[in-house]
Amino acid sequence: MSDSVNGSSxxxxxxxxxxxxxxxxxxxxxxxxxxxxxxxxxFMKNWEEDDRFGACPAEEDAADAQAVADLLGIRLHRRNFAAEYWDYVFEEFLAEYRAGRTPNPDILCNREIKFKTFLEHAVDLGAEKIATGHYVRSDRRD
Structure with missing residues (x-):
């Protein structure tokens, strides 16, 4: 899942x-x-699943993201960050858990995936800014 739809940049x-x-x-x-x-x-695929547990597979999520992109009339790039997620988020989560601490994988995911790996790939494609739906707030002033 490392393709780019409608162009590579x-x-x-x-x-x-x-x-x-x-x-x-x-x-x-x-x-x-x-x-x-x-x-x-x-679209970022952050986990490799084998569909044993009936969870929503990444391909369904990717199809949803593509449908949104189509409705908005924008290009959708797909990237597989599962290896980075495993190495920098999940392994650290397991190490903290084994050490008797209560880890928060969201903090690691934000730091290592959203604001590092995603940002790097966006910049590599030529983007100067990124946006996510996390913590979004809209304020209208008349």
């Missing part, structure tokens, strides 16, 4: 939106687009 003015296909990232992309911002999306 973005325009420098484009904002790369981490697009999961869920409500938060979809609304963030919509708000940016409706403000006239040029955007592209990136």
């Amino acid at each position: 973005v325009n420098p003015a484009e904002i790369m939106v981490a697009l999961s296909g869920g409500v938060d990232s979809s609304v963030s992309a919509l708000l940016l687009r409706d403000q006239g911002k040029p955007i592209a999306g990136m």
